[in-house]
Amino acid sequence: MPLLEVKNLSVRYDKAQILNGVSLAVDDGEFVGLVGPNGAGKSTLLRAISGLVRFEERMKRGTAGDIVLEGEVRLAGERIDPLPAHEIRMRGLVHCPERRRPFRELSVLENLLAGAFLSSNKAETKRRLERALALFPRLAERRSQVAGTLSGGEQQMLATARSLMFDARLLAIDEPSLGLAPKIREELFAAIRKIHDGGVPVLLVEQEVGQVFKMADRNYVLSQGRIIGEGSGASLMANETLRAGYLGL
Ligand SMILES: Nc1ncnc2c1ncn2[C@@H]1O[C@H](COP(=O)(O)OP(=O)(O)OP(=O)(O)O)[C@@H](O)[C@H]1O
Ligand SMILES: [Mg+2]
Structure with a gap:
């Protein structure tokens, strides 16, 4: 049984x-990449999986046009698509959304601890904090700095690091390298690789297709709301239509 199984998922915003x-599926221990052109629906897919589309559906129905979500999402065999986002996260599906920013007024440490409110166990919180700081040495050096004064790239790292304060059974990360300088991007990818090496399955959405293909065991290509390719980076690159038409490589 896959760890995450998405079956026939459709999302409609009003008429779109x-x-x-x-x-799609992610197995235990896997690193899966999700790539595709801008506007393909990658973020929407992660938001549907983590319960954020359902949340919008609840909040907006009847006011800003209909939001319709159909299909099934299962985590370790159990349906999660009807559940609220916080319940999905409690079950271990942790989503780090696109352009997530830390709390500007809080320090690096306070930001990390603000992600740990679900754990009442102090020793456990300390363990998670140490893990997050060990994975992001740049943040460890700046632990007392106010997040609003970090560089944009460091703030993005902090947002990813905060996800680690939840014990993830699956980490779904959306465009963590967006707008980052090459050096900081490398640090971020190295940290994500370490998270995976530490036993956490990863579903990664990224524009940096070459990087994803290096890290992921398997990938999906999404275009205009449909999966149009699946496989290892090498096999997708060997498909000329995909490579030239959708992967920008
Ligand atoms: N809340 C919403 N209401 C209406 N349309 C939306 C909403 N959210 C997303 N869309 C539309 O859905 C399409 C897919 O958006 P999405 O953000 O999922 O794409 P993406 O693949 O993540 O793109 P990018 O690579 O640019 O991040 C876009 O055309 C977008 O305008
Ligand atoms: Mg996106």
Whole structure:
């Protein structure tokens, strides 16, 4: 049984069909990449999986046009698509959304601890904090600095590090390298690789297709709300239509 199983997932915002019958799976221990052009629906897919689309659906129905989500999402065999986002996270599916920013007024440490409110166990919180700081030495050096004064790239690292304060069964990360300088991007990818090496399955959305293909065991290519390719980086690169038409490589 896959750890995450998405079956025939469709999302429609009012009249716009954003996802159209998407099916994918992530196995325990796997690193799966999700790539595709801008506007393909990658973020929407992660937001549907983590319960954020359902949340919007609840909040907006009847006011800003209909939001319709259909299909199934299962985590370790159990349906999670009907659940609220916080319950999905409690079950271990941790989503780090695109352009997530830390709390500007809080220090690096306070930001990390603000992600740990679910654990009442102090020793456990300390363990998670040490893990996050060990993975991001740049943040460890700046632990007392106010987050608003970190560089944009460091803030993005902090946002990813905060996800580690939840004990993830699956970490779904959306465009962590967006707008980062090459050096900081490398540090971030190295940290994500270490998280995976530490036993956490990863579903990674990234524009940096070459980087994803280096790290991921398997990838999906999404275009206009549909999965149009699946496989290792090498096999996707060997497909000329995909490579030239969708991967920008
Ligand atoms: N809340 C919403 N209401 C209406 N349309 C939306 C909403 N959210 C996303 N969309 C539309 O859905 C499409 C897919 O958006 P999404 O953000 O999922 O793409 P993406 O693949 O993550 O793109 P990018 O690579 O630019 O981040 C876009 O055309 C977007 O405008
Ligand atoms: Mg996106």
